[in-house]
Amino acid sequence: MPSDRTRALILDAAERLYAERGFGDVTLRDIVASAGVNLAAVNYHFGSKDELIAELFVTRGIATNRERLAELKAAELAGGGRADVKAVLRALVGPTLRACLGPETERSTASRFMIRASIESVPPIRRIKNREVDHLRKFAGALHRALPDCDEADIYWGLHFALAMAHQTTRDTERLAKLSEGKCNVDDVEAVIDRIVDAAAMTLTTRTGASTNPARNDAKTMAARRTEKLKG
Amino acid sequence: MPSDRTRALILDAAERLYAERGFGDVTLRDIVASAGVNLAAVNYHFGSKDELIAELFVTRGIATNRERLAELKAAELAGGGRADVKAVLRALVGPTLRACLGPETERSTASRFMIRASIESVPPIRRIKNREVDHLRKFAGALHRALPDCDEADIYWGLHFALAMAHQTTRDTERLAKLSEGKCNVDDVEAVIDRIVDAAAMTLTTRTGASTNPARNDAKTMAARRTEKLKG
DNA sequence: CATAGTTTCATACAACTGTTTGAATTGCAA
DNA sequence: TTGCAATTCAAACAGTTGTATGAAACTATG
Structure with missing residues (x-):
């Protein structure tokens, strides 16, 4: 014993x-x-030290994933089996953001650890990380059900962007605060979540033709192109 | 000598x-x-080792910033002193993305070094990094000129999101590729830049009321809230 | 050529790393 | 209590790290 x-x-x-x-x-x-x-x-x-880190990462990772899935399930239940886009995205980025932002005292060590783990790619963690895609695939599925007509690649891009914004926001609060001189309020976590969810949802729901390169031949872009040539 | x-x-x-x-x-x-x-x-x-790293970071950082500013200047020139939103964003994220993505052989070591530097926060670099905000402020200014009516905080958020998406895309190509099973093509760099620029521009130009929390009390969100309470 | 200053080199150093060892201590069953 | 396994402990180990040293090699000037 x-x-x-x-x-x-x-x-x-x-x-x-x-x-x-x-x-x-x-x-x-x-x-x-x-x-x-x-x-x-x-x-x-x-x-060994590596096994300690691995155990930490597995345990906490499972916990985070469970939170996200619970929120997704709840949203799907409330929507009669189908959650809308924003609800799915909120389930994806909400738990982590709530745990990492907000009042200093309430921030969970677990989530900040997970952020560290996703930033610094240390060997024992790198080996485990591949399982993450299986977890994300569930959210991709939910998004696909919410947007049956949406191109599959666009869905993955939307997912990717949502995670990118959430991730960067949790880890680089300082730069945003300094840059905006405090005008960007990160303490209102739900407002931040709304921002990120809205932004990601827009990339999914608004048809802009971005995937097929529409407005890339206007004057400004061509000027930029020329500039870019110079550096080479 | x-x-x-x-x-x-x-x-x-x-x-x-x-x-x-x-x-x-x-x-x-x-x-x-x-x-x-x-x-x-x-x-x-x-x-010392730290001074070597610092010198590397300063030199390369200056080079990247110069590229971005040149592209911004060119865009402003072409627009008669005022660049439009997308051109500004493109000047911000374009150089780095072009250097880090694209065909393996063309990727610049300098840019990949800068990405590393922005990921792993090693002491000698952390000390220098504060200057970055001064550089970003120029792009915030350009965006403000392009969108005179836009709330200042919204501009900083848009900038933040653009950098977040670009950053994450350069450093986590692998997950996106694995998740999408190759459906998200990262090799067409200009298309990726368009995606990111469009997404960021949308958050700036589309009035959604995200900053004032509109639809956060619908059924789905409340369900999610309840779920979130459980974990505490 | 000689000489002074700069640059290279092999080597040593002290500090720190994760890991191992074997003895001491503990907790519990017989 | 005795006996035995599980656990804790101080100490040492082997390896690696960044840095320092002093002699050797080089370079250019007089």
């Missing part, structure tokens, strides 16, 4: 430190010091 | 290795081996 106390202490400390400082700057000695356990405990309980 | 040859060899090798593998995985010994110079040369020519 293994006593999981030390194990849990290590997991908690590791998650917190990684979330705060990133993988590159945190050593096993930092973790065990913060957890108040012996250095050898990590290798005893997890085998 | 200092011979800059060794210096240049080091810079080139470092840029290439950092672009390929990231900062965490590249040691000074990797760099000097790849450059074919002695280990001590780095400290002799640059003082």
Whole structure:
């Protein structure tokens, strides 16, 4: 009967430190010091540093995915089996944004850890990450049901853009705040979610012909083209 | 008269290795081996590893910014002193996307290095990065001139989203390709640029009331809210 | 050629990394 | 209690890191 106390202490400390400082700057000695356990405990309980990181990533990843899927299911239920575009996108980006933005005190360490994990591509995580696409495919399916006439590639692009905006917003709040001198309020999380959902939904619902290159031969673009040639 | 040859060899090798593998995985010994110079040369020519990275980042950053500004200037010239929204956005995201995507052989090491630098936040770079906002402010200004009636915060959000989509697209081509099973073609760079520019322009030009939270109390959202409460 | 300054080089250094070891301690069943 | 396994611990290990040293090689000037 293994006593999981030390194990849990290590997991908690590791998650917190990684979330705060990133993988590159945190050593096993930092973790065990913060957890108040012996250095050898990590290798005893997890085998190696990489296995510790992997366990952390798997556990927290499953939790995040469950949240997103629950929100998707709820939206589909409320819509009689079919959720509309914005509801799907909201289920996709909402949980992470809510956990990473908002009042400092309420931010979940788990989500900030996941953001770190998706930024810094450390080997043990890279190996696991491939499963993510299976999870995203469910949202692609839901979007396809909401937009039966939409081109499949456009749906993936919309998904990609939604994640891109959400991701960048969680990890680069600072630049946006500095650039806008505080005019962009990131504390109203639901408003931020609305912005991102609306923007992504627009790329999906508005026919602009972007996928077939419409307005790329106007004067301005050609001028830009010429400029671009110069640098080569 | 200092011979800059060794210096240049080091810079080139470092840029290439950092672009390929990231900062965490590249040691000074990797760099000097790849450059074919002695280990001590780095400290002799640059003082320290951090100063080498900083020099690389400053040099390449200036180059990228110059490209973007040239494209912006050209667009403004062609528009009689005022570039339209899409032209501004294209000047912002075009250079980086063209350099990072497209045929493997043409991708510039410099741009991939800059992407790395913006992903992995290593101390010497973090210190310099603040200057970036001054550069972005010029594009915010151009957008403001193109959209005099647009809310200032909306402009910053649009800029933020454009950079987010461009950034994520350059660094996570793999997931998009895997998710879409090749249906999203990233090789047609200009088409990708169009997509991103169109999407970002839409958030700027389409009045949706997103900034004031319109449709957040419909049935679906409330259901999602309930779900979200459960996790707490 | 000689000499002074610059640049290269092999080598050593100290600090830090993840991991291992073997003894000490603990918890619990017989 | 005794005995045994699970767990903790201090210490050491082997490897890697960035940096420093002092001698050697080079370059150009007088």
